[in-house]
Amino acid sequence: MKKNIIELKNITVAFGEEKVLNKLNLSIKNGEFVTILGPSGCGKTTTLRLIAGFANPNEGDILFNGENIIGIPPYKRSVNTIFQRYALFPHLNVYENIAFGLRVKKVPEKEIEERVSDVINMVNLKGFEKRDISKLSGGQQQRVAIARAVINRPDVLLLDEPLAALDAKLRKDMQVELKNIQKNLGITFIFVTHDQEEALTISDTVIVMNEGVVQQIGTPKDIYNEPKNAFVADFIGESNILSGIMKADFLTEFSGKEFTCLDRGFKENEEVDIVVRPEDVDIVPSLAGMLEGVVTSVNFLGVHYEIIVDIGGFKWMIQTTDEQKVGDKVGLNIEPDAIHVMKKSKYSNLYGDYSSFSDEIEPISFNNEGEI
Ligand SMILES: Nc1ncnc2c1ncn2[C@@H]1O[C@H](COP(=O)(O)OP(=O)(O)O)[C@@H](O)[C@H]1O
Ligand SMILES: [Mg+2]
Structure with a gap:
């Protein structure tokens, strides 16, 4: 030591x-x-x-x-x-x-x-x-x-x-x-x-x-x-940060669905913040995913695309090497080790929704026909 x-x-x-x-x-x-x-x-x-x-x-x-x-x-x-x-x-x-x-x-x-x-x-x-x-x-x-x-x-x-x-x-x-x-x-x-x-x-x-x-x-x-709270998660890299509930050890709920996770030790039904990094979400065909959403923005960054997906009004950022078009319906899969659960803090609900981000990049992103 x-x-x-x-x-x-x-x-x-x-x-x-x-x-x-x-x-x-x-x-x-x-x-x-x-x-x-x-x-x-x-x-x-x-x-x-x-x-x-x-x-x-x-x-x-x-x-x-x-x-x-x-x-x-x-x-x-x-x-x-x-x-x-x-x-x-x-x-x-x-x-x-x-x-x-x-x-x-x-x-x-x-x-x-x-x-x-x-x-x-x-x-x-x-x-x-x-x-x-x-x-x-x-x-x-x-x-x-x-x-x-x-x-x-x-x-x-x-x-x-x-x-x-x-x-x-x-x-x-x-x-x-x-x-x-x-x-x-x-x-x-x-x-x-x-x-x-x-x-x-x-x-x-x-x-x-x-x-x-x-x-x-x-x-x-x-x-x-393993960021401690929503401030750290947001400040260190891109993150989707959602409100969730710990149903039991290794089981959490967010976006209206239950997910297996690796986190434990919370109170039953404790309200928590959930972090999912953009590179940890898998895009799958619509209806084959754990969550369903609509692509609202696509930004090409060379190595990958950064896309915004609207899931029930919450805008997720996802990094993917597959090309998607604005307006596409997509499914999302999130593995247990892609989910990180945090205690609620004074920084809860301040960060982690990419609504304003997609507005910002609107002028340089694709229109609804998928053209620049
Ligand atoms: N001598 C000073 N008098 C009044 N306010 C100060 C003084 N030094 C720093 N501050 C204030 O303290 C805060 C922290 O400053 P600082 O330590 O320089 O921040 P950082 O290096 O993280 O940018 C700032 O709001 C700054 O305006
Ligand atoms: Mg300084």
């Missing part, structure tokens, strides 16, 4: 009347790549500032290796931060950018040489020592920023949306790169993003936040396959 390096306990941060973090609890394991994921304004940066020591909570405790660090100034914490703008020194070369902090501290020249050479190896910048910062690619600049941030050997590196400004292709490359650098260094990375795909790709553990509260902590697979 890995030990917790950081624990936030019952943290509240308020600006005036507004509680930006509200009794927030989370723990971070040593040596992991952890991502805090949530929409803009949910409190991600505030959480990082608390860990770095740039801000203090109104209530609650922050533990570092089991010891309370509230009141300990940033420079005495074994933590460093990389912001979205790397703020490298344009007039210094790669080596001098990385050495800068050590020079300020008047570390002996020989030790500077050794330590800079060490981190240059770890971030794969060997041979670039004399290069001008302005002659580096975005990815190489990011590596310099990381080298500079880890030269003082922090136990934890905080990264606040460092990839947000990059274009999609470079961003994907940098995700892989960051993950490799973290493995090489063997230290804890706490990475912040509002991009769910990025979070799933890059992390050992994802912490999903909304409205200043942790919604779920888990591996990318847990978060995707």
